[in-house]
Amino acid sequence: MRDYLLQLQDIHFARNQRSILQGVALDIYQGEIVTLIGPNGAGKSSLLKIALGLQKPDSGSVVRRPGLRIGYMPQKLQIPETLPLCVRDFLALARDYKPAQLPAVARRLSIEHLLDSQFSRLSGGEHQRVLLARALLASPQLLVLDEPVQGLDVGGQAELYGLIGELKSELNAGILMVSHDLHLVMAATDRVICLNQHVCCEGHPSHVSQDPSYLKLFGRQMPAQLAPYTHHHDHEHDHIHGPDCQHQHGPLAPLKPHSGPLIIKEPKA
Amino acid sequence: MMFLLDALLAGWILSLVSGPLGSFLVWRRMAYFGDTLAHSALLGITFGLLLDINLNLAVVLCAVMLALILLALQKQQFIPSDTLLGIMAHTSLATGLVALALVGNVRIDLNGYLFGDLLAVERRDVYLLAGAAALMLALILRYWRGLLAITVNEELARVEGYPVERLRLLLMVLVALLIAGAMKIVGVLLITALLIIPAASARAWANSPARMALHASLLSMLSVLLGLSGSYWLDTPAGASIVVVAALLFVFSQLSARLVPSAMQ
Numbered sequence: 018m019r020d021y022l023l024q025l026q027d028i029h030f031a032r033n034q035r036s037i038l039q040g041v042a043l044d045i046y047q048g049e050i051v052t053l054i055g056p057n058g059a060g061k062s063s064l065l066k067i068a069l070g071l072q073k074p075d076s077g078s079v080v081r082r083p084g085l086r087i088g089y090m091p092q093k094l095q096i097p098e099t100l101p102l103c104v105r106d107f108l109a110l111a112r113d114y115k116p117a118q119l120p121a122v123a124r125r126l127s128i129e130h131l132l133d134s135q136f137s138r139l140s141g142g143e144h145q146r147v148l149l150a151r152a153l154l155a156s157p158q159l160l161v162l163d164e165p166v167q168g169l170d171v172g173g174q175a176e177l178y179g180l181i182g183e184l185k186s187e188l189n190a191g192i193l194m195v196s197h198d199l200h201l202v203m204a205a206t207d208r209v210i211c212l213n214q215h216v217c218c219e220g221h222p223s224h225v226s227q228d229p230s231y232l233k234l235f236g237r238q239m240p241a242q243l244a245p246y247t248h249h250h251d252h253e254h255d256h257i258h259g260p261d262c263q264h265q266h267g268p269l270a271p272l273k274p275h276s277g278p279l280i281i282k283e284p285k286a
Numbered sequence: 287m288m289f290l291l292d293a294l295l296a297g298w299i300l301s302l303v304s305g306p307l308g309s310f311l312v313w314r315r316m317a318y319f320g321d322t323l324a325h326s327a328l329l330g331i332t333f334g335l336l337l338d339i340n341l342n343l344a345v346v347l348c349a350v351m352l353a354l355i356l357l358a359l360q361k362q363q364f365i366p367s368d369t370l371l372g373i374m375a376h377t378s379l380a381t382g383l384v385a386l387a388l389v390g391n392v393r394i395d396l397n398g399y400l401f402g403d404l405l406a407v408e409r410r411d412v413y414l415l416a417g418a419a420a421l422m423l424a425l426i427l428r429y430w431r432g433l434l435a436i437t438v439n440e441e442l443a444r445v446e447g448y449p450v451e452r453l454r455l456l457l458m459v460l461v462a463l464l465i466a467g468a469m470k471i472v473g474v475l476l477i478t479a480l481l482i483i484p485a486a487s488a489r490a491w492a493n494s495p496a497r498m499a500l501h502a503s504l505l506s507m508l509s510v511l512l513g514l515s516g517s518y519w520l521d522t523p524a525g526a527s528i529v530v531v532a533a534l535l536f537v538f539s540q541l542s543a544r545l546v547p548s549a550m551q
Contacts, residue, residue: 087445089446091439094438096438099312101498106494110434110438112435112448155446
């Protein structure tokens with residue numbers, strides 16, 4: 018068995034009497050990309066915060082490999098308007114920053130020309146690359162990326178996912194990220210975890226994209242965006258599952274062939 | 287004229303610290319927080335008189351205590367933060383006034399505390415201020431990166447391993463210390479102005495946090511110089527004159543930044 022970087026077991030978490038996570042388990046190993054997907058309110062952010070140690074679960078265990086270095090890329094960073102901060106100064110705030118690190122990281126993420134720009138003036142794609150650079154400055158063994166492609170157009174998304182895939186092998190790190198869009202993230206992902214308060218299904222992206230519980234979850238939430246895809250299920254997935262989640266949903270409908278590419282998009286909130 | 291020199295020195299020493307600290311208050315949207323701590327100063331003085339301890343120390347302790355209470359209360363979600371600050375600010379000021387009346391047999395110059403009494407600054411006060419300011423500046427420089435990191439984003443700072451809670455506490459204690467020091471100069475009611483206005487003016491021309499802090503200190507020193515001179519020649523209250531000059535400088539900085547559009551970073 019390979020060594021895990023991070024192991025979460027039987028995580029329960031509730032806020033304001035509303036259950037958010039129920040018996041979630043999550044392992045991350047060196048050299049793999051794990052992508053969390055799920056609808057809004059599925060508990061993706063909470064799970065990420067618990068994995069990062071920013072939030073304590075109500076019950077369950079979080080075990081990190083001792084001395085684990087984590088690089089974290091938050092969803093979006095709103096720097097106060099009143100704070101003048103150039104990209105170089107922002108990156109220099111990384112905890113164990115050594116100026117010697119900067120040239121290589123800046124070159125790798127193609128942000129050399131931005132170092133003297135004000136952080137608040139960056140475009141969406143530049144902003145994300147600078148945040149990723151800050152995460153890399155931690156020399157991470159585990160990279161945690163919260164919706165890294167948020168606000169990018171499709172071309173920019175594919176490019177950034179490509180970069181993340183390359184970084185995995187360059188750093189030999191584990192990567193945990195949250196994504197809305199399975200289709201684009203597929204190529205760069207080793208394992209997908211579909212989350213809706215509990216782990217609905219888990220596995221290789223091509224497997225998950227065919228999984229009935231995944232299709233039901235996304236198909237039910239976003240019928241309009243799934244127009245090219247005309248598959249229907251006759252089982253229910255509306256009820257809350259217990260931590261074991263081993264019961265059957267009744268007979269599964271046979272999978273029909275796709276009538277088009279599977280594109281899953283969550284509407285902007 | 288010697289008393290004027292002491293007043294000027296005291297004001298300049300304070301400016302060195304109020305530049306960076308005021309900038310942090312502006313960046314972190316804590317202006318009202320500073321105000322609340324300042325309002326508690328009178329309560330601190332009353333406690334100091336009752337317990338017969340050094341008044342400056344009493345003010346610092348009272349402000350730190352209030353800061354801790356605020357930190358704890360802000361975790362609940364029923365009353366919004368600004369309402370809470372408003373309640374605490376005026377409750378502590380009112381309690382201070384009532385307690386002072388009840389203590390009764392002491393006579394303190396209430397006006398001096400509310401509006402400052404810069405001209406009563408003695409050489410001894412200057413030395414004390416200089417020592418305290420040196421310590422505070424050393425702390426600010428030592429923890430500058432951490433304080434800036436939690437200001438940019440607390441979650442990122444926490445994941446990276448910065449001691450977020452302790453840094454936040456440090457900032458509060460520093461503000462409390464500064465308020466105790468500045469009380470005599472500009473008075474409880476005007477302290478926040480001396481912290482916030484020069485920092486806000488400095489924003490217009492600064493392109494890095496360190497420069498903004500430095501410019502804020504320089505603008506604050508200029509305000510003290512011009513305010514004191516004005517107060518001497520026109521016979522106006524010193525603290526208020528300093529704040530009026532700072533406000534004028536703020537207007538100039540905004541206008542100049544508008545006229546030279548590239549300046550606004």
